[in-house]
Amino acid sequence: MTPDLFARPEGRSSPAASGLDRRSFLGAGACGAAVPLLGPVSADAQAAAPPDIRQPLDLTLTINGRDHRLALDARTTLLDALRERIGLTGTKKGCDQGQCGACTVLLDGTRVLSCLTLAAMAEGREVTTIEGLAGPDGTLHPMQQAFVDHDAFQCGYCTPGQILSAVACVNEGHANDPAQIREYMSGNLCRCAAYPNIVAAVEQAKAEMGA
Amino acid sequence: MSAAAPEPKANMGRPEPRLDARLKVTGEARYPSDMPVGHPAHAVLVTSSIARGRLAGLDTAAARAVPGVIEIFTAENTRELKHLDYVPGGGGPSTSVQELGPEIAHDGQIIAMVVAETLEAAREAAHAVKASYDRQDPSATFDSAGVEEKPAGKEFPKAGDAEAALAAAEVTIAAEYGTPTQHHNAIELFTTTCVWDGDRLTVHEPSQFVYGLKNALAARLAMDPAKIHVVSPYVGGAFGAKAQMTPRTALVAFAAKTLGRPVKLVASRDQGFTIATYRAETRHRIRLGARRDGKIVAYTHEGREVTSRPDAYKVAGVSDTVRLYDFGTVATHVSVVHADRNTPGFMRSPPVVPYVYALESAMDELAVRLGMDPVELRRVNDVTRDTVSGKMWTSRSLMKCYDEAAAAFGWADHKPEPGAMRDGDWLIGWGCATACYPTHLGATAARVRLLPSGEVRVQVAAHDIGTGAYTVIGQQAAERLGVPLAAVTVELGDSDLPPGPVAGGSNTTASVCSAVIKACDAIREKLLRAASTSNEGPLAGRSPAELSFTDGRAVATDGAAESIADVMQRLGTAAIEEYAEYLPPGAPADGLRRLYGGKAVLTGGPHGEKIMYALGAEFVEVRVHARTREVRVPRAVGAFAGGRIMNTRTARSQLMGGMIWGIGSALHEATEIDRREARYINDNIAEYLIPVNADVPSIEVIMVPEEDAEVNPAGVKGLGELANVGTAAAIANAVYHATGRRIRDLPIRIEDLLA
Numbered sequence: 001m002t003p004d005l006f007a008r009p010e011g012r013s014s015p016a017a018s019g020l021d022r023r024s025f026l027g028a029g030a031c032g033a034a035v036p037l038l039g040p041v042s043a044d045a046q047a048a049a050p051p052d053i054r055q056p057l058d059l060t061l062t063i064n065g066r067d068h069r070l071a072l073d074a075r076t077t078l079l080d081a082l083r084e085r086i087g088l089t090g091t092k093k094g095c096d097q098g099q100c101g102a103c104t105v106l107l108d109g110t111r112v113l114s115c116l117t118l119a120a121m122a123e124g125r126e127v128t129t130i131e132g133l134a135g136p137d138g139t140l141h142p143m144q145q146a147f148v149d150h151d152a153f154q155c156g157y158c159t160p161g162q163i164l165s166a167v168a169c170v171n172e173g174h175a176n177d178p179a180q181i182r183e184y185m186s187g188n189l190c191r192c193a194a195y196p197n198i199v200a201a202v203e204q205a206k207a208e209m210g211a
Numbered sequence: 212m213s214a215a216a217p218e219p220k221a222n223m224g225r226p227e228p229r230l231d232a233r234l235k236v237t238g239e240a241r242y243p244s245d246m247p248v249g250h251p252a253h254a255v256l257v258t259s260s261i262a263r264g265r266l267a268g269l270d271t272a273a274a275r276a277v278p279g280v281i282e283i284f285t286a287e288n289t290r291e292l293k294h295l296d297y298v299p300g301g302g303g304p305s306t307s308v309q310e311l312g313p314e315i316a317h318d319g320q321i322i323a324m325v326v327a328e329t330l331e332a333a334r335e336a337a338h339a340v341k342a343s344y345d346r347q348d349p350s351a352t353f354d355s356a357g358v359e360e361k362p363a364g365k366e367f368p369k370a371g372d373a374e375a376a377l378a379a380a381e382v383t384i385a386a387e388y389g390t391p392t393q394h395h396n397a398i399e400l401f402t403t404t405c406v407w408d409g410d411r412l413t414v415h416e417p418s419q420f421v422y423g424l425k426n427a428l429a430a431r432l433a434m435d436p437a438k439i440h441v442v443s444p445y446v447g448g449a450f451g452a453k454a455q456m457t458p459r460t461a462l463v464a465f466a467a468k469t470l471g472r473p474v475k476l477v478a479s480r481d482q483g484f485t486i487a488t489y490r491a492e493t494r495h496r497i498r499l500g501a502r503r504d505g506k507i508v509a510y511t512h513e514g515r516e517v518t519s520r521p522d523a524y525k526v527a528g529v530s531d532t533v534r535l536y537d538f539g540t541v542a543t544h545v546s547v548v549h550a551d552r553n554t555p556g557f558m559r560s561p562p563v564v565p566y567v568y569a570l571e572s573a574m575d576e577l578a579v580r581l582g583m584d585p586v587e588l589r590r591v592n593d594v595t596r597d598t599v600s601g602k603m604w605t606s607r608s609l610m611k612c613y614d615e616a617a618a619a620f621g622w623a624d625h626k627p628e629p630g631a632m633r634d635g636d637w638l639i640g641w642g643c644a645t646a647c648y649p650t651h652l653g654a655t656a657a658r659v660r661l662l663p664s665g666e667v668r669v670q671v672a673a674h675d676i677g678t679g680a681y682t683v684i685g686q687q688a689a690e691r692l693g694v695p696l697a698a699v700t701v702e703l704g705d706s707d708l709p710p711g712p713v714a715g716g717s718n719t720t721a722s723v724c725s726a727v728i729k730a731c732d733a734i735r736e737k738l739l740r741a742a743s744t745s746n747e748g749p750l751a752g753r754s755p756a757e758l759s760f761t762d763g764r765a766v767a768t769d770g771a772a773e774s775i776a777d778v779m780q781r782l783g784t785a786a787i788e789e790y791a792e793y794l795p796p797g798a799p800a801d802g803l804r805r806l807y808g809g810k811a812v813l814t815g816g817p818h819g820e821k822i823m824y825a826l827g828a829e830f831v832e833v834r835v836h837a838r839t840r841e842v843r844v845p846r847a848v849g850a851f852a853g854g855r856i857m858n859t860r861t862a863r864s865q866l867m868g869g870m871i872w873g874i875g876s877a878l879h880e881a882t883e884i885d886r887r888e889a890r891y892i893n894d895n896i897a898e899y900l901i902p903v904n905a906d907v908p909s910i911e912v913i914m915v916p917e918e919d920a921e922v923n924p925a926g927v928k929g930l931g932e933l934a935n936v937g938t939a940a941a942i943a944n945a946v947y948h949a950t951g952r953r954i955r956d957l958p959i960r961i962e963d964l965l966a
Binding site for chain 2 (some may be wrong): 001054073075078080083084087088089090091092093094095096097099100102109129130131133134139144145147148149150151152153154155156157158159160163168177179181184185186187190191192193194195196197198199200
């Protein structure tokens with residue numbers, strides 16, 4: 001199971017109240033499950049002592065076609081690596097627990113929630129963020145243009161995640177009619193509720209994407 | 212024109228795409244937590260796990276031992292921060308509970324803040340902070356032991372003898388309604404980044420009122436507000452939650468000062484439920500008396516609202532509901548119930564969402580009792596002179612809205628008997644209700660600069676929280692100066708600009724456009740005088756009254772024209788810049804000074820010489836599955852009149868989003884409370900349900916042309932908080948029509964229909 005790194009400190013189930021210390025839980029219980037995700041750790045090391053999760057991992061992440069060499073705390077999510085270490089802040093944090101879709105990026109073309117993806121899991125794979133969608137000359141991707149044309153946002157905060165999710169939705173073949181688009185875009189919350197405009201944008205872009 | 216960009220009708224501006232659209236689809240729009248600051252330390256909050264009592268101990272030893280931890284801020288080492296009195300209203304503190312203990316006044320109160328080199332270390336250390344408490348049993352909400360109930364004011368709207376009128380009425384109904392706790396849950400989290408440069412502080416925080424935040428923060432830090440710069444060009448949803456200063460801001464500023472480096476806080480989703488405000492639960496008892504022909508003779512409304520133990524926040528929406536119809540007689544009362552909760556605050560249409568839901572449900576119950584069409588009931592009781600104050604309305608297009616929406620919806624085919632419109636396993640119900648929102652006006656300043664090239668820059672510390680403010684303010688300047696919108700740059704959300712109003716009460720467009728008109732007119736006058744009083748040039752000797760501006764030129768009625776560049780050359784100037792202030796009627800004479808000091812100054816609604824409201828009518832179809840009792844809303848039609856519409860695209864989007872908020876209010880949203888611990892149970896956006904794309908098949912928005920020269924110079928009433936009012940009542944009324952079940956407590960869930 002994935003360690004619960006994101007639970008509320010103290011408030012929900014304080015260590016004192018529950019008798020379970022989250023640190024020891026993470027260190028002893030969840031590490032065996034976490035290790036296979038981390039790649040560089042050898043099988044021998046896994047069998048011996050658990051590795052120190054605080055030791056930086058040397059990683060190379062390929063984002064929008066460009067390599068970034070980083071030394072990251074093993075617990076760093078792809079979302080936090082993008083925003084706090086690489087400076088690509090187009091990817092948004094809306095809940096940090098896989099509920100809102102604002103952090104959606106493409107990993108080898110598949111939409112994933114970057115808040116539930118450890119940065120280490122993205123090594124050796126192609127990450128596409130909102131900053132990598134427009135052409136080199138600044139021409140907007142058909143999905144970006146469609147979002148502009150149909151006013152498919154208000155505050156704009158969920159928009160990068162919506163757009164990447166929408167690109168994947170079309171490429172998956174899940175944009176065949178409005179009902180299907182609504183269903184397959186329901187993992188991306190929009191509190192301003194631009195939903196009908198988002199559906200119209202996906203329909204327009206689908207035609208232009210030739211999917 | 213696509214559905215998103217409706218053709219403008221009379222008194223409506225063009226559906227220009229948003230000026231910030233490209234930035235928002237490319238990820239280039241920088242929200243406050245996106246701003247690059249040098250080498251920030253990362254902060255994580257620790258919050259209380261009891262709702263009432265005292266912090267007996269806070270063991271930070273294990274947390275301090277986590278590698279990378281720099282400092283842990285607690286009540287002990289933050290005593291320098293000043294306490295501010297709670298004042299409900301934009302700009303001030305959101306709560307009296309500002310200290311980190313030892314007194315604990317609500318669940319999820321901030322008790323410590325860990326600052327570390329990395330977010331990962333800060334999070335680990337925050338989990339290692341161990342609190343112990345002297346716990347007392349908290350009072351959670353209505354009917355909990357230990358709550359204190361008090362009248363929410365001294366006087367409430369009243370007209371005539373409602374009790375006598377009720378006693379004599381031919382038909383009466385009495386019913387009780389309830390609305391739940393709701394949280395804004397903007398997708399952007401509550402974030403604060405503070406950077407000191409010597410004795411100057413820059414604050415990156417999403418805000419609906421940067422001048423308010425600047426001044427309130429200065430008071431907590433005991434420093435000169437002129438040395439604080441609040442930067443908030445984009446806000447990732449606000450809905451009222453970012454209008455006041457929450458306790459986190461001063462804490463982050465203090466930490467950054469103490470540590471001598473930038474500190475960045477991104478509070479977690481669940482913490483957002485307790486470190487900021489929310490819409491409190493309400494209860495209502497309504498009685499209506501009427502003649503058999505539907506004319507209402509009496510309306511009584513008793514409202515009760517929950518608030519925190521120390522702060523008497525209230526919405527008291529009877530001030531608005533009493534305006535809606537010609538009631539004959541009125542009696543109202545509102546009380547607040549103090550419980551051990553965080554202090555509630557503004558949430559989109561604060562007074563009218565719960566109170567209009569209750570009234571519009573009662574109106575439907577009365578229509579059923581009378582055997583009368585609910586639209587006709589509204590028509591019979593339409594009003595021109597206010598029942599309570601005797602004031603006239605500036606304009607009122609309610610029945611036009613009803614007629615247009617009813618026609619588009621197909622209301623003529625309505626079969627009023629419950630269950631009469633079944634489609635296989637689906638029970639179909641139709642319902643309607645009124646939407647209303649008071650027209651507010653805020654004191655504001657604005658600065659406009661015109662260059663010879665025709666480029667225009669508008670600067671005002673107003674806020675675009677997704678409303679389209681950048682765009683409509685730009686359109687106003689472009690229209691007034693006769694230049695294309697592409698030539699206009701608008702700067703907002705920065706406390707170094709002239710002050711703008713709080714982005715609350717739907718006043719921004721009306722207020723800021725009124726100030727922009729004033730500044731632009733001053734520029735026009737300078738230019739026209741230069742063009743017409745000159746001894747040479749194509750417009751020499753003309754009267755300024757016969758000149759206007761179009762396409763970057765001053766043009767006379769006979770077609771003679773001179774370009775802005777030539778007129779400015781004649782003036783010998785390279786730029787004309789005008790600063791203007793707009794002080795709405797009824798505002799205190801020192802309103803602008805107050806605004807500079809961070810106090811929101813709002814007037815309007817029922818408080819001026821005339822009654823000013825935007826109105827609308829909403830019709831919905833619900834389908835309730837006969838076996839599972841699942842409720843769906845396959846379609847909704849709303850027609851709205853809000854004075855001048857600046858931009859039919861952004862207006863439609865706001866109204867559409869509002870109606871979807873109404874669907875959420877009716878069927879999805881409720882913060883569940885553990886009554887023993889006074890704790891929010893579903894404090895995340897998987898379990899706090901908000902509408903998703905699959906919940907919203909078809910929303911039709913109709914904008915009804917309306918001209919109102921009396922409301923303000925811009926003729927604008929404001930739309931942001933209109934369309935989410937009434938929707939929940941329309942849906943509840945439709946559920947009754949489908950099933951014969953009158954559900955009076957929101958939200959309406961499957962379990963309410965199963966019994």
